[in-house]
Amino acid sequence: MRPEPAFEAPWHAQLFALTVHLNEAGHFAWPDWADRFGATLKRHGVDRSLNGGDDYFLAWLETLETLLTETGAAEAQALQDMRAAWEAAYLRTPHGAPVTLD
Amino acid sequence: MGGIYARMRAGASGPLGDWTIVRHAAHDPAMPHDHHDHPHSLLPSDPALRVKALETILTQKGLVDPAALDEIIDTYENRIGPKNGAHVVARAWSDAAFRAALLADADPVLAEMGYYGRQGEHMVVVENTGDVHNMVVCTLCSCYPWPLLGIPPGWYKSDAYRARAVREPRKVLSEFGVTLPQDTSVRVWDSTAEVRYLVLPQRPAGTDGMDEAALMDLVTRDSMIGCGLAVAP
Known part of the structure; x- marks a missing residue:
């Protein structure tokens, strides 16, 4: 039997790693993270039942964005701008070529 | 998906x-x-x-x-997955002194096997017997013993499991195909960021004389969360 993949999508893995790395670098304590994440899950789960896949990591992402904005590690506007820059990069890069920001 | x-x-x-x-x-x-x-x-x-x-x-x-x-x-x-946990379980089945030490204070025992670190800092191992079946959940988010089991499966993180494991554990177990005798009580452990649990499943019958490596193959991930039983050979 093939083992299930640890992560369903690459961005789940990337987000997970980013969070673990920041925790280990001392940017926040894990119990604090778990409290915040638990609160986001609870909020997201009010209207519908979360399936533990994409919606779980969406709640994770929102928690990390908010946390880093609060600590000043990343500004909300800068995040939006960078997201837009990556989107533009994907849209202008021919299929199959590496996507870069420049 | x-x-x-x-x-x-x-x-x-x-x-x-x-x-x-x-x-x-x-x-x-x-x-x-x-x-x-x-x-x-x-x-x-x-x-x-x-x-x-x-x-x-x-x-x-x-x-x-x-x-x-x-x-x-x-x-x-x-590199890290349920094989680590299965190794611990198989050894506990094979070695009574190891099992006693593991149940008494898991951290030093696991550290000695190299299964420690991230999200496994404080581990408690709970043993299934004929009288008690243990099951693990994290009602807050998805705390899980990474060094022993790797990344939790989707269902462990779902609202359905997180809510229902506590409310109706027997029903959840039956959906996993596990039916317990009526006189076996079910104990549900709620993980936290500080304490993680590993279930030590019952050793299946007909496994006398099997070595640690062979026993490891009988230990499923779900059996170490308490949502399954070890597989009979």
Whole structure:
């Protein structure tokens, strides 16, 4: 039997790693993270039942964005701008070529 | 989740490396870029772009080392998983002194086996017997013993499991195909960021004389969460 993949999508893995790395670098304590994440899950789960896949990591992402904005590690506007820059990069890069920001 | 994800890494693509999502979903009507050929690269989903944005900004600020991220992903995708937990269980089945030490104070025992670190700092091992069946949940989020079991499966993180494991554990167990004798009581352990649990499943009958390696194959991930039983040989 093939083992299930640890992560369903690459961005789940990337987000997970980013969070673990920041925790280990001392940017926040894990119990604090778990409290915040638990609160986001609870909020997201009010209207519908979360399936533990994409919606779980969406709640994770929102928690990390908010946390880093609060600590000043990343500004909300800068995040939006960078997201837009990556989107533009994907849209202008021919299929199959590496996507870069420049 | 429809579709299969594959990760592609391109070598020379700037300091971050590059990854993009390939989603083979020819029959998925929700796929926004479901054309036969793509004039541009597949646009990652909104959250994927947001994660990239976070990573880029934190890397530019020197707060994140992309190589360290790759290392963490590789660890959990390829090196750490339920085999570690199965090793512990198989040894506990084979060695009474080890089992006693593990149940009394798991941390030093696990540390000696090399199964410690991230999210396994304080472990408690709970033993299933004919009288008691143990089951683990995290009602807050998804606390889980990473060094022993790797990354939790989707269902462990779902609202349904997190809520129902506590409310109606026997029903949940039956959905996993586990039916316990009526006089076996069910004990549900709620993990926290500080304490993680591993269930020591009952050793199946007919396994006398099997060595540790053979026993390991009988120990499933679910049996160590308490949502399954060890497999009979």
